[in-house]
Amino acid sequence: MLKNVTLGQYFPGDTIVHRLDPRTKLLWLVGYIVALFLAGGWISYALMAAVLAMESALAHIRPRTLFSGLRPLLFILLFTALLNLFYGTGEPLAQLWILKITADGIQRSVQMVLRIILLVCGSFLLTYTTSPLQLTDGLERLLSPLKRLHVPVGELAMMMSIALRFIPTLIEETDRIMSAQKARGARFDTGSLVQRARALIPLLVPLFVGAFRRADELATAMECRCYSPGAGRTRMKVLSMAPRDGAALAVCAGILCAVCLLRHFGL
Amino acid sequence: MPILSVEHLTHVYSQGTPFEKTAVRDVSLSINQGELVGIIGHTGSGKSTFLQHLNGLLKPTAGKVFLDGEDIHGSRDMLHSVRFRVGLVFQYPEYQLFEETVFRDIAFGPGNMGLAAEEIRERVLEAAAFVGVDEGWMELSPLELSGGQKRRVAIAGVIAMRPAVLILDEPTAGLDPAGRESILQNILDYRRRTGATVLLVSHSMDDVARLADRLVVFHNGAVVMDGAPAQVFDRAEELKEMGLTVPAATEIALALRQRGIDIPESIYTTKYLQKLLLSLWESAGGEG
Numbered sequence A: 001m002l003k004n005v006t007l008g009q010y011f012p013g014d015t016i017v018h019r020l021d022p023r024t025k026l027l028w029l030v031g032y033i034v035a036l037f038l039a040g041g042w043i044s045y046a047l048m049a050a051v052l053a054m055e056s057a058l059a060h061i062r063p064r065t066l067f068s069g070l071r072p073l074l075f076i077l078l079f080t081a082l083l084n085l086f087y088g089t090g091e092p093l094a095q096l097w098i099l100k101i102t103a104d105g106i107q108r109s110v111q112m113v114l115r116i117i118l119l120v121c122g123s124f125l126l127t128y129t130t131s132p133l134q135l136t137d138g139l140e141r142l143l144s145p146l147k148r149l150h151v152p153v154g155e156l157a158m159m160m161s162i163a164l165r166f167i168p169t170l171i172e173e174t175d176r177i178m179s180a181q182k183a184r185g186a187r188f189d190t191g192s193l194v195q196r197a198r199a200l201i202p203l204l205v206p207l208f209v210g211a212f213r214r215a216d217e218l219a220t221a222m223e224c225r226c227y228s229p230g231a232g233r234t235r236m237k238v239l240s241m242a243p244r245d246g247a248a249l250a251v252c253a254g255i256l257c258a259v260c261l262l263r264h265f266g267l
Numbered sequence B: 001m002p003i004l005s006v007e008h009l010t011h012v013y014s015q016g017t018p019f020e021k022t023a024v025r026d027v028s029l030s031i032n033q034g035e036l037v038g039i040i041g042h043t044g045s046g047k048s049t050f051l052q053h054l055n056g057l058l059k060p061t062a063g064k065v066f067l068d069g070e071d072i073h074g075s076r077d078m079l080h081s082v083r084f085r086v087g088l089v090f091q092y093p094e095y096q097l098f099e100e101t102v103f104r105d106i107a108f109g110p111g112n113m114g115l116a117a118e119e120i121r122e123r124v125l126e127a128a129a130f131v132g133v134d135e136g137w138m139e140l141s142p143l144e145l146s147g148g149q150k151r152r153v154a155i156a157g158v159i160a161m162r163p164a165v166l167i168l169d170e171p172t173a174g175l176d177p178a179g180r181e182s183i184l185q186n187i188l189d190y191r192r193r194t195g196a197t198v199l200l201v202s203h204s205m206d207d208v209a210r211l212a213d214r215l216v217v218f219h220n221g222a223v224v225m226d227g228a229p230a231q232v233f234d235r236a237e238e239l240k241e242m243g244l245t246v247p248a249a250t251e252i253a254l255a256l257r258q259r260g261i262d263i264p265e266s267i268y269t270t271k272y273l274q275k276l277l278l279s280l281w282e283s284a285g286g287e288g
Helices: A022-038 A042-058 A063-068 A071-085 A103-129 A132-149 A153-183 A193-199 A201-224 A243-264 B047-054 B076-085 B102-106 B108-112 B117-130 B147-159 B177-194 B205-211 B229-233 B236-241 B248-258 B270-283
Strands: A092-096 A099-102 B002-013 B021-032 B036-040 B062-067 B086-089 B165-169 B197-201 B214-219 B222-227
Touching (some): A022 A042, A022 A132, A022 A243, A042 A063, A042 A103, A042 A243, A063 A103, A071 A103, A099 A103, A103 A132, A132 A153, A153 A201, A193 A201, B002 B047, B021 B047, B021 B062, B021 B197, B036 B047, B036 B205, B047 B086, B047 B165, B047 B197, B076 B086, B086 B147, B102 B108, B102 B117, B102 B147, B108 B117, B108 B147, B117 B147, B117 B177, B147 B177, B165 B177, B177 B197, B177 B205, B205 B248, B205 B270, B214 B229, B229 B236, B236 B248, B248 B270
Parallel strands (some): B036 B197, B036 B214, B086 B165, B165 B197
Antiparallel strands (some): A092 A099, B002 B021, B002 B062
């Protein structure tokens, strides 16, 4: 059942989106998020949604795959919608005690939910089309100016790539331990909340023990290969920008400008 | 009557995603009460997926599994009780230990069965004795034990449920030769004394040749051979094509036959080969 978790998962492919430089994709995502937060009116939101649709079509990621990642966020989405619903100003359409619903509130609530959905889906598109290794590579290169300020960018990137690398491993391990305990009659899906929480002990203890064991083994393996933090390492695959990266960034800048203009006109 | 039977079992992982993979393809098999079945096949041949259907951990994409003639997915209660009647020991089971003491870890299964404390105690001690878990370890933390000791504790944890069918997925992986031999002997003892049906997955052809009454060979998610060890190992060439090996004794006998030495086929245990070669040597006058 945990196999359904798609957070941070990479779907290998050979589309133009997959081939873009990870730095381009990171910058693009930052631009997209900024544009999302600048978006004020319905037209801007429609534009942002259209951009996302185009991106996913180019990346050959099916909308169903994209939206399936939203499932764990359902609660947050509902919560946000409710909260914003009651914070509107103006004429109340309906009122119950101090809770009043206004046209403004409805608009805000819908837009906020839309914003979160687009934000999350946009980020998913990045992780779906970029391998974790490329992603950290790109991040390290983008942040490299910070090295001048003695920020340990290389080590941070290494930590991130290790963390990303171990997510699937830990999910697999969780699955395995869960099955093993179920084989001894453990039940994870029945009982009261307290019972369910207690039922997690047989799962969490071995998982943590295993994680520490792995960390230890990995540290030894890295030391055996003379890893020393901060040593100026070279790369086997050097990132290089292609014309398509320039084009992608230009499109991103165009979208940003468009959203700014739309905002100026209150659309 | 077979204790376990599987009809047209198919399992597809991640159906409907780009990662879709058929792990088990239309497998039908029945296992008789008291048999010791060796299951062989290289990594990724679908053995482990198949085994996890036998105690209902995985639900078949298609097909049915019957225990004592009853569909294990027939009802929720049935499914829960199947876990106790078909004990499954995973690969590297030592990684699933979690309790503070060895005793409490072995007691986890019986505890989930809802047994009384006295009964649990009795079963834990019995299971511990079966697999050579020392009584002195009972109050230790499982983490203090060595790898081989942990493995024994984990196996005891399953045996303590007194399953009618015991399934072991490579119980000797990663152990030293003495540890392997002793765990295999423990399993044989358990079977002799309880009459349990045992399914044993192993990559050691010598082990399965020596222990099993029947061998089932998995390849690409399907059962490609099923029969007595002699029948299976007679098809040495086919096994090799699948990336599997044959027991050392079969290999030697094959090589000898190719050099024109007259020894029969169907040799798969070292003991038997030794006996044959000795008698050949004696009939040749004990020379050269």
